Amino acid sequence: MSGLRQLRQSDGFTLVEMVMVIIILGVMVLGVSSFVIMGTRIFVESTTVDQVLSQSRFVMERMTREIRNAVPNSLRVTKNPATFQCIEFVPIQACASYIDLPISPETTSLTGTVMTPSLGINKDHRMLVYPLQLTHIYSATPTASEGRLFDIDKYDATTNTVTFDRAVRFSEASPRRRFFMVDNAVSYCFFANGNIRRYASYNMFNVTQPTATQMGGNAKSALMAENVVIKDGNWPIFYTPGTLINNAVVQLTPQFEVNGQAFQYQHQVQVVNVP
Numbered sequence: 001m002s003g004l005r006q007l008r009q010s011d012g013f014t015l016v017e018m019v020m021v022i023i024i025l026g027v028m029v030l031g032v033s034s035f036v037i038m039g040t041r042i043f044v045e046s047t048t049v050d051q052v053l054s055q056s057r058f059v060m061e062r063m064t065r066e067i068r069n070a071v072p073n074s075l076r077v078t079k080n081p082a083t084f085q086c087i088e089f090v091p092i093q094a095c096a097s098y099i100d101l102p103i104s105p106e107t108t109s110l111t112g113t114v115m116t117p118s119l120g121i122n123k124d125h126r127m128l129v130y131p132l133q134l135t136h137i138y139s140a141t142p143t144a145s146e147g148r149l150f151d152i153d154k155y156d157a158t159t160n161t162v163t164f165d166r167a168v169r170f171s172e173a174s175p176r177r178r179f180f181m182v183d184n185a186v187s188y189c190f191f192a193n194g195n196i197r198r199y200a201s202y203n204m205f206n207v208t209q210p211t212a213t214q215m216g217g218n219a220k221s222a223l224m225a226e227n228v229v230i231k232d233g234n235w236p237i238f239y240t241p242g243t244l245i246n247n248a249v250v251q252l253t254p255q256f257e258v259n260g261q262a263f264q265y266q267h268q269v270q271v272v273n274v275p
Helices: 002-009 015-068 212-216
Strands: 076-080 084-089 092-100 109-114 126-128 149-156 161-170 178-182 185-191 196-202 220-225 237-240 248-252 255-258 261-264 267-271
Touching: 015 084, 015 185, 015 220, 015 248, 015 255, 015 261, 015 267, 076 237, 084 237, 185 212, 196 212
Parallel strands: none
Antiparallel strands: 076 084, 084 185, 092 109, 092 178, 109 161, 126 149, 126 178, 149 161, 185 196, 196 220, 237 248, 248 267, 255 261
């Protein structure tokens, strides 16, 4: 009987024991939660850095490929020192050699004979021959009877005959008998707010290079990357036009910054295409 009474008296925990257990559990939970929070923060920060790195690599690779494929003498750069810098160029849609085209001082003609490019000829594109200056491209008048850029009405791949929408003649012959098929211009713009955007499908016939605001209304705009840092007015695009002995060169030096970490590219792109 006394043993049963003693057993009942030993059931449960005292208040001191409960408080000690609560304190120990609290310390353990605090330590585990700090470890989890720190691990989560490291994961989020590393993921953010990796995302910015991936975006920067993507936009640099995309710009490099497109600039290398630009029509010779079609690159130009403009900027607003406080807000943006843009590089504009005309991509080559197809390229090959011509066999016989109406070229000054010959008379105008409706047709010409060319070699079919590997990508074919799209009649919605325009034919460009021997562009030596920006004005030969951006100030061209495709509706004129003489020039360097004309619309195409149709193309017969069986006879390699291209038909223009009217009788035309090109202003000057290409030493390499080369022609380019082109569409609208493309622009890449770096903004002071950290964004890089690509603009396309806007009117290419602008004597003066359009600003980002002017392109924005009619262009297809795509956000390519973020977290670009512009310091002390050092914009990342520097263009050196080509000469008789050197190719045109575009230097890209964008700096990206995320979570207090900064990295900068030193990239050079050569435009190897010639008229």
